[in-house]
């Protein structure tokens with residue numbers, strides 16, 4: 001059974017229907033890429049999977065680890081092992097990186113019935129994750145994402161991924177706005193946490209990250225649905241031909 005299964009998902013924001021019957025399954029240990037034109041609903045899907053309160057699911061289900069989490073709140077989903085790296089990470093003035101990471105880690109431990117993380121163990125894991133993601137140690141005492149450059153915010157998201165070790169991670173354009181070295185750092189970070197226990201859904205516009213973190217499945221989203229699926233070869237086809245050939249086909253068929 002798939003770790004994450006989305007069945008016929010319809011989602012509205014206000015009076016606009018954004019997801020219009022979307023199906024997607026991500027198995028344990030699989031790497032999936034989700035591509036599609038601007039505004040096709042990729043971030044909305046990611047937010048809906050995480051349980052964003054501004055989105056209303058009008059039909060369909062989100063099943064995670066065999067449980068229907070469609071109505072679960074975001075916190076509960078996170079504790080179950082769902083993780084999302086945001087397209088636009090927000091800053092949290094007044095909360096230092098260290099404080100934030102410790103709070104989140106301990107919440108996860110508590111959900112598993114474990115004691116809070118001992119200070120020394122915490123320090124060592126954060127140091128390892130910082131090294132992995134090339135985040136300077138001095139960032140520990142800065143407020144989360146406050147004044148961070150675009151690339152620093154994205155690396156901070158991967159640092160959290162490395163620390164939290166979720167069962168399923170969604171990366172929403174974590175590769176956007178990265179220089180070549182930072183892209184490698186992010187890709188190495190992702191590859192180091194990838195493995196048989198992690199399902200990955202990588203939302204991206206570019207083939208470059210998908211050459212470093214190789215997906216087994218590629219999905220194309222258009223107007224709130226998955227309209228094409230394939231293997232890694234689809235990434236190169238899209239790079240070469242754009243989305244026009246797919247959308248032309250779809251618009252020929254009445255919905």
Ligand SMILES: Nc1ncnc2c1ncn2[C@@H]1O[C@H](COP(=O)(O)OP(=O)(O)OP(=O)(O)O)[C@@H](O)[C@H]1O
Nearest residue numbers: 013014016018037038039040041042043044045054
């Ligand atoms: N809260 C909202 N209220 C109204 N419309 C919304 C809301 N959230 C998203 N939308 C609309 O839904 C559509 C899909 O947005 P979404 O951010 O999911 O696209 P995307 O595929 O992630 O695009 P991009 O590649 O540019 O990141 C857009 O037209 C957007 O304006």
Ligand SMILES: [Mg+2]
Nearest residue numbers: 042043044087
């Ligand atoms: Mg988006």
